[in-house]
Amino acid sequence: xxxxxxxxxxxxxxxxxxxxxxxxxxxxxxxxxxxxxxxxxxxxxxxxxxxxxxxxxxxxxxxxxxxxxxxxxxxxxxxxxxxxxxxxxxxxxxxxxxxxxxxxxxxxxxxxxxxxxxxxxxxxxxxxxxxxxxxxxxxxxxxxxxxxxxxxxxxxxxxxxxxxxxxxxxxxxxxxxxxxxxxxxxxxxxxxxxxxxxxxxxxxxxxxxxxxxxxxxxxxxxxxxxxxxxxxxxxxxxxxxxxxxxxxxxxxxxxxxxxxxxxxxxxxxxxxxxxxxxxxxxxxxxxxxxxxxxxxxxxxxxxxxxxxxxxxxxxxxxxxxxxxxxxxxxxxxxxxxxxxxxxxxxxxxxxxxxxxxxxxxxxxxxxxxxxxxxxxxxxxxxxxxxxxxxxxxxxxxxxxxxxxxxxxxxxxxxxxxxxxxxxxxxxxxxxxxxxxxxxxxxxxxxxxxxxxxxxxxxxxxxxxxxxxxxxxxxxxxxxxxxxxxxxxxxxxxxxxxxxxxxxxxxxxxxxxxxxxxxxxxxxxxxxxxxxxxxxxxxxxxxxxxxxxxxxxxxxxxxxxxxxxxxxxxxxxxxxxxxxxxxxxxxxxxxxxxxxxxxxxxxxxxxxxxxxxxxxxxxxxxxxxxxxxxxxxxxxxxxxxxxxxxxxxxxxxxxxxxxxxxxxxxxxxxxxxxxxxxxxxxxxxxxxxxxxxxxxxxxxxxxxxxxxxxxxxxxxxxxxxxxxxxxxxxxxxxxxxxxxxxxxxxxxxxxxxxxxxxxxxxx
Numbered sequence: 001x002x003x004x005x006x007x008x009x010x011x012x013x014x015x016x017x018x019x020x021x022x023x024x025x026x027x028x029x030x031x032x033x034x035x036x037x038x039x040x041x042x043x044x045x046x047x048x049x050x051x052x053x054x055x056x057x058x059x060x061x062x063x064x065x066x067x068x069x070x071x072x073x074x075x076x077x078x079x080x081x082x083x084x085x086x087x088x089x090x091x092x093x094x095x096x097x098x099x100x101x102x103x104x105x106x107x108x109x110x111x112x113x114x115x116x117x118x119x120x121x122x123x124x125x126x127x128x129x130x131x132x133x134x135x136x137x138x139x140x141x142x143x144x145x146x147x148x149x150x151x152x153x154x155x156x157x158x159x160x161x162x163x164x165x166x167x168x169x170x171x172x173x174x175x176x177x178x179x180x181x182x183x184x185x186x187x188x189x190x191x192x193x194x195x196x197x198x199x200x201x202x203x204x205x206x207x208x209x210x211x212x213x214x215x216x217x218x219x220x221x222x223x224x225x226x227x228x229x230x231x232x233x234x235x236x237x238x239x240x241x242x243x244x245x246x247x248x249x250x251x252x253x254x255x256x257x258x259x260x261x262x263x264x265x266x267x268x269x270x271x272x273x274x275x276x277x278x279x280x281x282x283x284x285x286x287x288x289x290x291x292x293x294x295x296x297x298x299x300x301x302x303x304x305x306x307x308x309x310x311x312x313x314x315x316x317x318x319x320x321x322x323x324x325x326x327x328x329x330x331x332x333x334x335x336x337x338x339x340x341x342x343x344x345x346x347x348x349x350x351x352x353x354x355x356x357x358x359x360x361x362x363x364x365x366x367x368x369x370x371x372x373x374x375x376x377x378x379x380x381x382x383x384x385x386x387x388x389x390x391x392x393x394x395x396x397x398x399x400x401x402x403x404x405x406x407x408x409x410x411x412x413x414x415x416x417x418x419x420x421x422x423x424x425x426x427x428x429x430x431x432x433x434x435x436x437x438x439x440x441x442x443x444x445x446x447x448x449x450x451x452x453x454x455x456x457x458x459x460x461x462x463x464x465x466x467x468x469x470x471x472x473x474x475x476x477x478x479x480x481x482x483x484x485x486x487x488x489x490x491x492x493x494x495x496x497x498x499x500x501x502x503x504x505x506x507x508x509x510x511x512x513x514x515x516x517x518x519x520x521x522x523x524x525x526x527x528x529x530x531x532x533x534x535x536x537x538x539x540x541x542x543x544x545x546x547x548x549x550x551x552x553x554x555x556x557x558x559x560x561x562x563x564x565x566x567x568x569x570x571x572x573x574x575x576x577x578x579x580x581x582x583x584x585x586x587x588x589x590x591x592x593x594x595x596x597x598x599x600x601x602x603x604x605x606x607x608x609x610x611x612x613x614x615x616x617x618x619x620x621x622x623x624x625x626x627x628x629x630x631x632x633x634x635x636x637x638x639x640x641x642x643x644x645x646x647x648x649x650x651x652x653x654x655x656x657x658x659x660x661x662x663x664x665x666x667x668x669x670x671x672x673x674x675x676x677x678x679x680x681x682x683x684x685x686x687x688x689x690x691x692x693x694x695x696x697x698x699x700x701x702x703x704x705x706x707x708x709x710x711x712x713x714x715x716x717x718x719x720x721x722x723x724x725x726x727x728x729x730x731x732x733x734x735x736x737x738x739x740x741x742x743x744x745x746x747x748x749x750x751x752x753x754x755x756x757x758x759x760x761x762x
Contacts, residue, residue, distance in 0.1 A: 088138075206236065274286045377405070440470065476504060701726050
């Protein structure tokens with residue numbers, strides 16, 4: 001890539017020869033016009049042994065011979081003026097009106113002639129441009145055509161009378177402009193272009209500014225990489241022949257020569273690219289380019305580009321973006337951070353930079369953070385509270401901010417945002433007592449978290465009522481979870497004046513453990529009766545410590561029938577309880593259920609006597625009594641002529657229940673018989689199995705081996721079902737009272753006989 005970086009004027013001679021001399025003098029070989037020198041160049045100038053001198057019609061080669069004399073030979077003549085000569089290594093290329101020739105100094109032969117393509121163009125007005133890319137690659141530009149020629153070695157079998165080298169055109173393409181000069185740039189080409197354009201108004205051609213293009217040659221076309229229009233004086237009057245391009249290969253410098261100016265161009269590096277981006281105010285792209293190529297840039301620093309970008313954003317009024325970029329650009333440079341904060345303060349935009357200030361590494365001076373907090377405190381309480389929550393408390397002087405908040409609370413004492421923020425500040429300062437008071441005053445949801453986190457149980461012993469008023473469920477859970485820090489006795493005493501809260505606490509304590517609060521069960525009877533009657537009966541059922549007489553008294557005073565019935569039955573007064581159900585509740589189903597629970601015949605008798613003159617009760621008894629009491633007893637007592645609702649259905653149900661009982665009994669009997677038979681068969685199979693008797697078994701009576709050591713001797717062994725073994729002579733002799741033999745061990749344990757299953761003899 002190339003870019004014009006400087007331009008300075010130079011007065012030049014207007015003749016073509018003077019321009020040619022300038023071009024030839026910059027070449028690495030000695031090419032001298034005869035207009036200036038007709039003799040070989042002086043050796044003191046450090047030139048090559050061979051030199052070329054070309055005139056308008058003649059090209060001469062001078063070679064140094066013995067005794068430092070010069071020998072000249074004509075390379076070319078007779079085809080018009082020679083317009084350009086380029087020498088590289090052992091090859092000399094020149095162009096005249098007919099085409100381009102290449103001469104090989106080593107073989108003293110001209111190896112090729114590349115003819116001119118467009119013969120309609122005047123060679124004096126559109127001269128040929130030559131340049132060597134390397135020692136074997138020649139690039140020819142003439143008119144609008146460019147050719148890339150490669151000099152190659154010929155195979156020995158092909159030589160005969162031919163030169164040892166030949167030229168192959170590897171690429172040839174047309175351009176949209178006239179070529180004034182060529183130069184190589186890596187695998188690309190730098191082309192100085194002469195451009196003619198047509199005026200839209202007059203429709204006449206005029207000379208436009210020359211262009212310096214970089215193109216990528218392809219086999220049959222080219223790809224334009226970049227194009228820069230050059231500003232030179234008098235370009236409107238110049239022709240194609242008035243421009244020339246030379247280059248310094250080692251320094252990648254390119255010289256564009258015109259009649260009035262010399263423009264120097266060089267290969268653009270990353271610094272130049274960043275310069276261009278900054279000039280176009282594309283700061284973000286410049287910053288990105290510098291970060292990507294930070295090892296290759298020399299004149300720029302990422303920090304300087306970043307600061308320029310921030311200043312640009314501030315000037316444009318995009319304060320939030322400027323502040324966001326500070327986070328990336330300033331990094332850990334505390335001094336620059338402080339400088340930028342003061343700049344934002346000057347323009348009244350401290351709020352914009354506050355979210356991006358460093359909070360850990362680095363840490364700025366406390367004054368910086370305090371300055372921003374004061375800014376928010378004056379105009380934005382919510383933003384101030386957010387910063388207090390997000391910033392660590394050690395970034396600023398906590399006491400200074402606390403005093404500032406107190407001053408504002410004097411003007412607005414009920415501001416919840418300020419109060420909550422003050423509580424946070426107290427927490428950072430480990431002043432948990434004041435923080436807890438504010439939390440409780442605000443009824444803030446984080447009060448329990450604060451207590452747990454900082455173990456403030458000693459501070460809440462006198463604030464239990466406030467906690468219960470705020471959230472009784474959470475408060476009770478916390479108190480019960482920390483009984484070791486706040487005792488049950490202390491909580492009950494604190495809640496003495498608030499019995500409804502006292503009940504909530506004791507109820508949850510009872511749910512957790514029926515025995516922990518047993519000393520308060522008597523008190524709980526009144527509390528349940530007053531505030532939570534639905535749970536009174538479950539409490540009476542589950543508690544084993546409440547005084548039944550006290551509970552009965554309270555329930556009778558409040559006419560709690562169900563609870564009174566339960567207490568009477570628990571105290572053994574079932575008949576009074578049943579009477580209360582019948583007289584107070586008039587609920588035969590409940591009375592029947594009660595009688596079933598007690599399973600007392602006298603209660604059933606009382607129930608029948610009470611219900612005998614009440615047809616609805618008789619119906620209920622007939623429907624439910626069948627499985628507990630003989631329904632005939634009830635039916636015989638019913639007076640004749642009494643109308644009983646749904647009597648037929650009740651009788652049918654009694655019969656169905658009776659049939660069901662019969663079926664159940666028969667089914668149970670069948671199951672019992674089948675199981676008994678199955679078990680009997682199993683026992684028989686088990687008893688029929690053989691029993692292993694070997695030398696390891698012993699007689700349970702004499703404790704000697706059950707089998708004799710001499711197998712030839714006769715022996716007799718008795719084995720019982722219990723697997724105990726005896727010598728027959730060790731067992732007692734059967735008598736009239738006990739005709740069978742029994743295991744002495746098992747019969748003694750079970751107090752019953754066990755018959756023998758095996759009598760082995762030999």
